Amino acid sequence: MMFTPGDKLEFGHYTILRELGSGGMGVVYHCRDEFLQRELAIKMLLPELMADDDTVEVFRQEARLAAQLEHPGIVTIYNIGMENREGKIHHYMAMEYLPGGSLRQRIGKEPVTLEQAVEWMKELTTALHYAHKRGVMHQDIKPDNIFITQDNNAKLGDFGLALIATGVAFERAASGKGTPAYMSPELCRGEPRDHRSDIYSLGAVFFEMLTGQRPFKATGMIEMALKHATAPVPSAADLRKDLPPILNKAIKYMMAKTPDSRLQSLGDLLPSLDKLLLEMKVARMGVGLRSDKAAQAAQNAAPPPAPAKVDVDTAVTTEVSASVAQNAAATIPPPPQQQQPQQQPQPVAAAFAVPAEPIVEPTPQPAVVVEPEPVIVPEPVASPVAPPAVTEQPQSPPIAIDFRPEPAASETKREELDPSKERNLGLLWTFKTKGPIGWSSGVVLNRAKKSLYVGSADGALYSLDMQSGRMNWFLTTEGPIMASCLVSGENLVVGSADGHLYCVNAGTGSLLWKVNAGSPILASPAVSLEQAIICTKEGNVKAYSLADGTNTWTYRTDGELCTSPQVVEDTIFIAGSDKHVHALGADKGWRKWIAETDGPVISECLASTDSVYCATSTGHVYCFDIVSGNKAWTHDSGIYFLSRGSLEFSSVNYCGIDGSLVCLDKYKGAPLWSVGTAGEVVSGVVSITGSLYLACRNGYLQCFNARSGDLKWYAHLDAQLEGPPLSTSQAIYVGTVDGDLLALSSPTAKQ
Numbered sequence: 176m177m178f179t180p181g182d183k184l185e186f187g188h189y190t191i192l193r194e195l196g197s198g199g200m201g202v203v204y205h206c207r208d209e210f211l212q213r214e215l216a217i218k219m220l221l222p223e224l225m226a227d228d229d230t231v232e233v234f235r236q237e238a239r240l241a242a243q244l245e246h247p248g249i250v251t252i253y254n255i256g257m258e259n260r261e262g263k264i265h266h267y268m269a270m271e272y273l274p275g276g277s278l279r280q281r282i283g284k285e286p287v288t289l290e291q292a293v294e295w296m297k298e299l300t301t302a303l304h305y306a307h308k309r310g311v312m313h314q315d316i317k318p319d320n321i322f323i324t325q326d327n328n329a330k331l332g333d334f335g336l337a338l339i340a341t342g343v344a345f346e347r348a349a350s351g352k353g354t355p356a357y358m359s360p361e362l363c364r365g366e367p368r369d370h371r372s373d374i375y376s377l378g379a380v381f382f383e384m385l386t387g388q389r390p391f392k393a394t395g396m397i398e399m400a401l402k403h404a405t406a407p408v409p410s411a412a413d414l415r416k417d418l419p420p421i422l423n424k425a426i427k428y429m430m431a432k433t434p435d436s437r438l439q440s441l442g443d444l445l446p447s448l449d450k451l452l453l454e455m456k457v458a459r460m461g462v463g464l465r466s467d468k469a470a471q472a473a474q475n476a477a478p479p480p481a482p483a484k485v486d487v488d489t490a491v492t493t494e495v496s497a498s499v500a501q502n503a504a505a506t507i508p509p510p511p512q513q514q515q516p517q518q519q520p521q522p523v524a525a526a527f528a529v530p531a532e533p534i535v536e537p538t539p540q541p542a543v544v545v546e547p548e549p550v551i552v553p554e555p556v557a558s559p560v561a562p563p564a565v566t567e568q569p570q571s572p573p574i575a576i577d578f579r580p581e582p583a584a585s586e587t588k589r590e591e592l593d594p595s596k597e598r599n600l601g602l603l604w605t606f607k608t609k610g611p612i613g614w615s616s617g618v619v620l621n622r623a624k625k626s627l628y629v630g631s632a633d634g635a636l637y638s639l640d641m642q643s644g645r646m647n648w649f650l651t652t653e654g655p656i657m658a659s660c661l662v663s664g665e666n667l668v669v670g671s672a673d674g675h676l677y678c679v680n681a682g683t684g685s686l687l688w689k690v691n692a693g694s695p696i697l698a699s700p701a702v703s704l705e706q707a708i709i710c711t712k713e714g715n716v717k718a719y720s721l722a723d724g725t726n727t728w729t730y731r732t733d734g735e736l737c738t739s740p741q742v743v744e745d746t747i748f749i750a751g752s753d754k755h756v757h758a759l760g761a762d763k764g765w766r767k768w769i770a771e772t773d774g775p776v777i778s779e780c781l782a783s784t785d786s787v788y789c790a791t792s793t794g795h796v797y798c799f800d801i802v803s804g805n806k807a808w809t810h811d812s813g814i815y816f817l818s819r820g821s822l823e824f825s826s827v828n829y830c831g832i833d834g835s836l837v838c839l840d841k842y843k844g845a846p847l848w849s850v851g852t853a854g855e856v857v858s859g860v861v862s863i864t865g866s867l868y869l870a871c872r873n874g875y876l877q878c879f880n881a882r883s884g885d886l887k888w889y890a891h892l893d894a895q896l897e898g899p900p901l902s903t904s905q906a907i908y909v910g911t912v913d914g915d916l917l918a919l920s921s922p923t924a925k926q
Contacts, residue, residue, distance in 0.1 A: 625642075692715075783822055
């Protein structure tokens with residue numbers, strides 16, 4: 176040990192608290208910055224390496240490289256320096272302190288849950304892809320160099336062996352280094368390496384993260400290197416039965432023996448991880464993406480044999496699409512609180528037992544009324560910034576998780592994006608929140624068209640001036656806000672994922688009342704007969720008086736609800752995972768009729784004056800008579816619907832999880848047109864004056880002609896988009912997964 180607890184560095188700037196660990200190049204200490212009063216980690220170069228000028232230079236280069244890589248998935252470097260102790264110069268770097276320890280410690284304690292592992296895989300893939308795009312290789316990726324934050328996020332650190340592809344390569348210092356258990360075959364053979372060596376090592380880390388053991392076991396370094404160079408990659412699925420086949424395929428592609436047959440870019444893996452995470456979130460809510468029949472058929476499907484050489488442009492798409500059916504049917508463990516963790520939610524029988532009398536709480540429960548609290552308005556954080564850069568699409572197709580068979584070519588009019596229709600939307604202003612704006616949380620405009628309201632997963636509801644983006648007020652709730660708020664006169668109602676419903680004054684932000692609905696609220700409220708109507712995750716539909724928050728009635732379903740209620744006059748329409756559409760009277764919550772569908776409904780109903788429409792996650796669109804509930808027509812699209820649809824003219828429009836935008840005749844259900852969008856749509860289709868607006872998760876905003884399906888224009892933002900966009904004559908407002916609310920100049924405003 177070079178230093179002991181209590182020692183001071185840099186003339187008292189840093190105080191050493193304890194040693195955290197040591198590695199091949201240095202010792203890491205937990206320290207306190209006495210000037211800034213914060214904890215940090217300091218890495219000291221080992222004394223025996225001090226005489227090697229090249230190694231010292233690599234150490235300094237590590238700090239410079241990491242300091243240039245400003246990314247939430249890479250450990251932040253604060254400072255570099257030297258400490259003269261007993262005639263010796265000790266080189267060090269001060270960096271972010273991560274009390275969660277390393278991934279090595281997490282793997283050693285207990286198995287990592289599947290969803291947590293995929294979350295970490297996405298974070299690490301994003302971080303390393305960011306470094307690769309800037310010409311930086313890591314070259315020593317292993318669980319010991321991956322750190323966990325207090326918020327349970329993964330960060331990549333220790334760029335001690337990193338090289339700049341276009342700069343000086345410190346070959347002598349780096350030669351022969353690395354960790355044999357994770358080294359690429361070319362590195363084991365002493366051959367030239369590039370960023371694809373990092374991809375191999377990251378694949379080995381993913382294997383261990385998911386299975387709890389390394390890909391290869393050996394008694395020494397030579398045997399380990401030989402296995403990496405020649406032995407076939409074992410199947411991670413053999414060690415973890417709940418592993419989705421797409422992850423097993425991805426790891427094998429990442430760990431291919433030659434760089435040319437390996438996954439060429441980590442950017443190609445990110446769409447698969449995004450889609451798999453979405454699938455897991457949906458499964459955690461208790462609803463599946465396929466019917467039992469489709470899942471059984473998928474289980475019986477056998478993938479074709481793997482090609483001898485993987486080519487990113489052909490073999491990846493072919494091989495992985497063959498494993499789609501198995502992936503969709505793979506078992507994803509539900510949350511621990513469920514009674515039967517290995518079973519999917521039980522389907523509702525055809526003879527659904529419904530009591531003759533409505534299921535209504537006999538006595539209204541008094542609301543928890545909270546006195547209005549003073550609203551503290553901090554300084555606005557909105558400021559004009561440059562428009563987001565338009566990024567190029569990857570040249571090679573990603574490994575994609577598909578949830579449905581490809582439709583026949585005649586069914587879908589798929590177009591390449593016409594460059595002449597691309598618009599560079601000027602960024603008018605941006606407002607930053609501390610959490611993602613996503614799922615179905617979008618921007619709401621007040622009647623005066625002066626203020627915007629948006630909820631964030633940081634638990635706050637914000638009111639902004641729509642012209643400048645300056646904050647009028649904010650309200651802090653007790654949980655993430657996953658859906659849009661509702662404006663009714665002077666009242667603004669919003670639900671949070673912790674199960675609370677809030678009613679505030681739309682002009683001042685003063686809290687009028689707050690009640691506990693008893694279950695997460697994942698969808699927007701509706702208003703009928705001076706009541707706020709909400710759906711809860713546990714399957715209840717509840718009505719609360721807008722005046723004082725009194726619970727006037729409750730209706731229970733046999734499933735879970737993550738959809739918004741739809742209101743036509745005095746009737747409320749809801750649908751959920753119980754595979755039924757319910758029509759309720761708004762006054763007392765009595766059921767008017769109930770209709771059966773073939774699968775769970777995750778996108779809320781659409782209601783017109785005479786019909787109610789819904790789309791299931793099994794690919795069917797239904798039309799029911801609004802008065803009787805009798806089925807008017809059904810259409811089997813073969814597309815799995817998760818996002819909300821829209822009604823426009825004489826048509827109904829839905830977007831599938833594969834990105835297909837489908838338009839049906841709303842009176843007959845006949846297909847009118849179908850187009851391919853630029854990416855996955857999470858929030859749904861927004862219909863405005865003859866146009867359909869879509870926000871794709873990969874950053875594309877698109878506008879289609881509602882009658883013909885022709886693409887009017889598109890724009891690409893350097894951000895992930897989940898919430899629905901809001902379009903006015905002057906601007907388009909959309910929230911990002913990074914937590915930013917963007918105000919963009921509308922293409923129509925320029926004409």
